[in-house]
Amino acid sequence: MSGLLLMPVQYGAPSTSYQDDESLCSSRQGLIRSQRSSTSTTPEERTALKRDAESTYQDSPFTSLRLSRKRLLIFTLVLISLLVLSSLFTAITMHSLSSSTCTSLSCVTAAETLRRKSAASAAPKNHSISPCDDFYEYACAGWDESTRIRAARGSDWNVLLETSFNTHDKITSMFGRLMVNPLAMKDLTKYQLQALTTYATCMRESIEDATEALLQVYKEFGGWLSTAQDQTPIEESLLSAYRTNAVSLFNINAQIDAKDIRSHTVLTMEEAVPFIGSPSVYGAMPAFSVNDLLSGRLDKHWVKSVLFAAGHELGQQLGMHETTEFREALAQAVLLDYKITRCxxxxxxxxxxxxxxxxxxxxxxxxxxxxFDFRYFLKIFIGREVSARTEIVIGPGREYFMKLMTVLREYSTPEGQKIIRDYIKFKQLFLLSIHSGKLVQSKELGGLETLRILYTGDDDRSVQCINRVGMANQLGFASLLERYWAPHLQENMDNARKIGESMRREYIDALRKSTVIDEADRAAMIDKAERIRIRVAVPEAARDVDSLEEEYSMIPNGNDTTRPWAIFFTTVMGNRHWKRTADFGKPVNRNEWPVDTNPFNHNVHYNYETNSILFPIIWSLEQYLDSRLSSLFSFAGFGSIIGHEMTHAFDFKGRNFGSTGVDRNLTVGRTSRNFEAKQQCFLDQYTELGELRITEDVLAENLADNVAIRLAYKAWKAQDELAKKRLPGVDLTSDQAFFTAYAQNWCSVSKGASGTHSVGKLRVLGPLQNSRHFAEAFSCPIGSPMNPAKKCSLW
Ligand SMILES: [Zn+2]
Incomplete structure (x- = not known):
């Protein structure tokens, strides 16, 4: 998988929504004077104009001279002719203005949207930045600084997050209005009502409830540490944790088979998410022993101190005494987690x-x-015997699996089995505590609170609750949004299809004409582009009663106060996991939507195995697809992202997959060599811009951005007659407006690049430096920073 931003947010994994690519937007520069609308004047200019007007008045013949009749007649004649000429001139000007400026509501809104973020609304002292010097500053200078309040959470901040938060605010106020209106509530379908109830239940939760939930599970365990008599097989311990979606050791699932996406699901095995949230944290840690953890040798390592502090807090919450046995078991759990993750x-x-x-x-x-008895495990999980011939796909590969089995072998003694059992239980309690959100008792950083922020972010409870509704009530929530929040969603979907297809046409045209591609490879590449499946934003199943009914049955009644939220939510997620696996072997539901519908998920994905692009729901709700806005936004936003994702189909990974996703070696020989030569140009350019990470992943993202903006511009020009018109009140030509809208998708504040994408600033500067259309639109002289003589291109 390769996302526009990052990998998908996995339940149980730390939230990645807050680690999107960012860039510094430190100086608030202004729109340059020559670009500013002639109707807008600064206070200084207004004073100067007033002064000029006054001096003209004082010099006028009416006040300074007593005129003779003759002179008065001549003057009157001249005045009349001047008036006639002037009104003629105005008429001509008005006519030409009305034919070249779009004044529809969509254009006015579009103009206002552009103006708000750009330098036009920035402080006057910053009005001097030239678009040819630094287009990122030019486009983002007026990006509302007040939104940075939210960035004070210590995370990065960018336009995508801003859009998610704005959407969140609208949704919560919509929920608020519904909940105080019994008539409107009566009008909801039971699926919509269930989603609303989940939200309300989540918001009502208290610390006492969360602790109660933990204790309930703790009691079911009969305590954390198992006794010598406890002989529960590891397979059963693992399944019991899966009930609340606490995935440890590894994650078994049933997924749509990449080999045959139409007919069946396949069993899969993936890595479990470690305690510390991301494998990379353990990657930097040298091997250690239980004694190292207990003796204090690793005290300075934050992984150790955080995990031990978290364990201590959890123990306290559950009334456990911190005995030597407790500390040893905790150290064993951390060590096992480390060993599993190192596979x-x-x-x-x-x-x-x-x-x-x-x-x-x-x-x-x-x-x-x-x-580990996989057949026994699967029999319980799926609810029936599976044959020896049943296929299982080990996602991280054979080597991973063998390493994992070596770890399990180390723990095959009775003492080792006890360590695994305790580890599984500890992880379950730990995840329950983490997912009870802000309700953990200690607000001290360093322990559970640090991990909780890593997993769920540090936002308001309502942000977390909206997120959870999108995960637990995926379809009910989408259906609620469609009805009450965005009744124009259907038009946006039509818009998406239209833009998707015109981007595909441009892409295929580019592949057809490209001299980089060898004739032997061209047909297969075009075929692949033709077959990319684009799925957009609103699950088809949100309108399908059977699918809604299925979801409904997986969710315990949210009003049931005996089910504290911490258990309620994880139970729903566990039910979903269980149901998917139990459905193994049944025909695939083509409507199945593989991601949740929370508005904080903006990671667009190209899936190499299925050759498909998937847009989460946020892309259908806001400016990216709003059919009521000028189409330049949809092309500069949604359209360019399609171009980006399509390019992944042909990047260093994508070339290993054919049009149905599974054939190998899409390109061979000359195309690959040409491709590599082209890459060098981009590598030099981005290094010059300050991207110091020279990896194939990073390069692939930057190549994708470059193809994206070029094709999005072409597609927009080809289909839209409005593309030739100016927007009112911003004094930007339509082309200038297009590039500004593109850049404004990437306004951001950040502490540095994360993931495989460059920071927002480079995502603007890199592709636009290579665009001749951009240089023409702003008349940038050759050799200016935004119009270097040397240009890089891919296709
Ligand atoms: Zn990408």
């Missing part, structure tokens, strides 16, 4: 090239029965 291919420094899935069978896995 991850993402931490294998010697690995080169992409991770290759391992397709094996349940029968083959029987050789590991003494370590």
């Amino acid at each position: 991850s291919p993402s931490l294998d420094l010697e690995r080169s090239g992409p991770v290759v899935q391992w397709r094996t069978t349940v029968g083959e896995l029987r050789t590991f029965d003494d370590l």
Whole structure:
């Protein structure tokens, strides 16, 4: 998978929504004088104009001279002719203005949207930045600084997040209005009502409820540490934790089979998310022992101190005494978590090239029965016997699996089995505590609170509750949004299809004409572009009663006060996990929507295996697809992202997959060599701009951005007659407005690049330096920073 931003937010994983690509937008520069609308004047200018007017008046013949009749007649004649000429001139001007300026509501709104973020609304002292010097500053200088209040959370801030928060605010006020209006409530479908109830229940939760929930699970365990008599098989311990979606050791699931997306699901095995949220944190840690953890040798390492502090807090919350046994068990759990995580291919420094899935069978896995009985495990999980021939796909590959089995072998003694059992239980309690949100008792950083922020972010309870509704009530929530918040959603969807297809046409045209592509590869590449499936934003299933009914049945009644939220939510997620697996082997529901519908998920994905692009719901709700706004926004936003994602189909990973996703070697020989030569140009350019990470992943994202803006511009020009008209009141030509709208998608404040994308500023400067259309639109002289003589291009 490769996202526009980052990998998907996995339940149980730290939130990645807050680590999007950012860039510094430190100086608030202004729109340059020559670009400013002639109707707007600064106070200084207004004073000067007034002064001029007054002096003219004082010099006028009416006040300074006593005129003769003759002179008065001549003067009157001249005045009349001047008036006639002037009104003629005005008529001509008005006529030409009305034919070249779009004054429809959509254009006025579009103009206002552009103006708000750009330098036009920035402080007057910053009005001097030239678009040819630094277009990022030019476009983002007026980006509302007040929104930075939210950035004070210590995270990065950008336009995408801002859009999510604005959407969140609108949704919560919509929920608020509904909840005080019994008549409107009566009008909801039961699915919509269920979503609303989930939200209300989440908002009502108190610390006491959350602690109660933890204690309830704790009691069901019969305590955390298992006794010597406890012989529960590891397979059963793991399944019991899966009930509340607490995934440890590894994650077994049933997913749509990439080989045959129409007919069936396949069993998959993926890595579990470690305690500390991300494998990379353990990657930097040298091997250690339980004694190292207990003796204090690792006290300075934040992983150790945070995990131990979290364990201590959790113990306190549950009334456990911090005995030597408790501390040892905690150290064992941390060590096991570390060992399991180190099996991850993402931490294998010697690995080169992409991770290759391992397709094996349940029968083959029987050789590991003494370590983990997969057939027994699957029988309980799926609810029936599975045959030895049943296929299972090990996502992180064969090597990962073998390493994992080696770890399990280390723990195959009775003492080792106890450590695994305790580890699984501890992780379950730990995740329950983390997911009870802001309700953890200690607000001290360093322990649970630090981990909670890593997992769920540090936002208001309502942000978390909206997120959870999108995950738990995926379809009910979408249906509620469609009805009450965005009744024009259907038009936006039509807009999406239209833009998607015109981007595809441009892309295919580019592939057809490109000299980079060898004739032997061209047909296959075009075929691949033709078959990319674009799925947009609103799950089709939100209108399908059967799907809604299925979701309804997985959710316990939110009004049930005996079910504290912390358990309620994790139970729903566990039910979903369980249901998906139990459905293994049944025909695929083509309407199934693989991501949640919370508005904080903006990660657009290109999936290499299924050759498809998926847009989460936020892309249909705001300016990116709003059919009521001028189409330049949809093309500069949504359209350019389609161009970006389509390019992933042909990047260093994408070339390993054919049009149905599974064939190998899409391009061979000359195309690949040409491609590499083209890459060097971009590599030099981005290094010059300050991107110091020279990796294939980072380069692939930057290539994608470059193709994206070029094709989005072409597609927009090709279809839109409004593309030739100016927007009112911003004094930007339509082309200038297009590039400004593009840049304004990436306004951001950030502490540096994260993930594989460059910071927002580079996502603007890099592609636009290479665009001749951009240079023409702003008349940038050759050799100016935004119009270097050397240009890089891909296709
Ligand atoms: Zn990308």
